[in-house]
Amino acid sequence: MLKIGTILLKHHAVMAPLAGYTDSPFRRLVCGMGSGLVSTELISAEALVHNNQKTMMLMAHTTQEKPFAVQLLGNNTDALVRASQIAIGSGADIIDLNLGCPARNVVANGSGAALLRTPERIREIIREMRAAIPVPFTVKTRLGWDETSKNILQIVDIANEQGVDALAIHLRTRQQWFKKGIDLQSLADAVKLSKIPIIGNGDILTPDDARTMLEASGCAGVMIGRGAIGNPWIFQMIVDSQQKGEYRVPSLQDVRDVMIKHVRMMHEFYGEPKGVKLFRKHLVHYSRGGPVSPLTGARYSADFRAKAVTTEGLEPLVELINAYFDHLGK
Ligand SMILES: Cc1cc2nc3c(=O)[nH]c(=O)nc-3n(C[C@H](O)[C@H](O)[C@H](O)COP(=O)(O)O)c2cc1C
Structure with missing residues (x-):
């Protein structure tokens, strides 16, 4: 069973945040179809603090979206802390920090995956956020900035030391964007080092892909992004495949x-x-x-x-x- 802080998830297969897709209707749909949790897409902490109405809409949700995570993006500690409080006030069960977005405009701003180049800054941000967040707090990241600076084990260390409740890892570097090939060995190394649950992410399209990731690494959960678009059955298929050794394909x-x-x-x-x-x-x-x-x-x-x-x-x-x-x- 996957437990994130005080929250016990019903399943260990969870929906990834996907900008432009994981809105309230889709979150409700996948929650009802077996995803262990749901998250907003990345939300700019600064925009939230400035009460941007479009940004507030991204947090609109219903009681059918449970547990409900709000993912925050930014590099200003004050804004991230204040945005966390606004999100919790709006009903977030979990606050998630984005350390993986590769987009040029995000990285140019020093947010998302750009922070992987300054792990000490990550430590400061996480420390302040953790101190201010009374609900479970998670981080979603990549393996590092590029092949020569993969520092996922340092990020795992920071997350453990600073009391993060779970870490989701997309098994690519920022420089890889979405290029073919995920690094399962790095996930296995991260799991070995970590005391907190690690959720593996990347290229899961079938229950067999999930099984391979779980068995190769011992990770506590799997996160599915693109593989759930047009196939929200995937969560139940993964759970059934793990628990019963077989799964039903939708008719x-x-x-x-x-x-x-x-x-x-x-x-x-x-x-x-x-x-x-x-x-x-x-x-x-x-x-x-x-x-x-x-x-x-x-x-x-x-x-x-x-x-x-x-x-x-x-x-x-x-x-x-x-x-x-x-x-x-x-
Ligand atoms: C269209 C699109 C939007 C995304 N938006 C976000 C986002 O808002 N926050 C985030 O952490 N990751 C985002 N991601 C990354 C996914 O959450 C996930 O890490 C990545 O797609 C790899 O998983 P997959 O192979 O299962 O899709 C996005 C990916 C795509 C393709």
């Missing part, structure tokens, strides 16, 4: 039902026409089919996508989805 009816449920949730949350428009990026993933989807190789799926991404309005889109699945089911 065409399951995919149809979840797509329709998801677009309705987005429509309700964002209103017309924004909800349907924002759903399009999920839709293309649902209809493409991942390695364990009944849609893999489905005929007409390209045609369907082309039509679906130009369809306006909730009910016409639901009708199109139903027609597509009726056709596939024949």
Whole structure:
């Protein structure tokens, strides 16, 4: 069982924060489908402190999103501490610090993965945040800045010494961005050194990928990002694969039902026409089919996508989805 501070997660497979995807509807969906926790996308601590309304919206959540983490980004200790307090006041169960974002504008600002170049600064920030945060406090990071300066073991040390409750590690350096290949040995080394739970992250698309990571490293949990887009079943599949040695692949009816449920949730949350428009990026993933989807190789799926991404309005889109699945089911 994965425990983060005082919070016992129901499952050890958890949804990664994904900017532009992990909004309230998607967090509710994956929570209901087995993710052990959910998180906002990265939120600028400075923007939160300045009461930026768009930023506040990123924290809008319901009681169906549990446990609910707010991920903060920044390099100003005061702002990070004040933003943590605002997030806790808004209902965050967990505060997560982003030390992994590789984006140029973020790094130029000295935030995200840029901090990996100054571990002493990380120690100061974590110390101050820990002292001010009464709820569980986690950190999400990468292996280091680049291949020649991989300092994940130093980050593990700092997190342990400063009372962080769990550490999620994306098994690449900042310079690797999302290039192929994750470093499982570094994860195994981090797990060996750490007294706090380590959550491994990177390239998990199937329950077998999760099993490989868990068995190769002994990590306490796995975090799934891109592999959950269009495949929110992955959490339950991973848990079943671990606990029962087998898992159920969703049926065409399951995919149809979840797509329709998801677009309705987005429509309700964002209103017309924004909800349907924002759903399009999920839709293309649902209809493409991942390695364990009944849609893999489905005929007409390209045609369907082309039509679906130009369809306006909730009910016409639901009708199109139903027609597509009726056709596939024949
Ligand atoms: C579109 C996109 C948005 C992301 N946004 C965030 C974010 O807001 N915060 C964060 O810590 N990581 C973010 N990440 C990184 C993911 O959380 C994760 O570490 C990375 O995608 C590797 O995991 P995966 O291979 O399972 O996707 C993002 C990744 C992608 C592809």
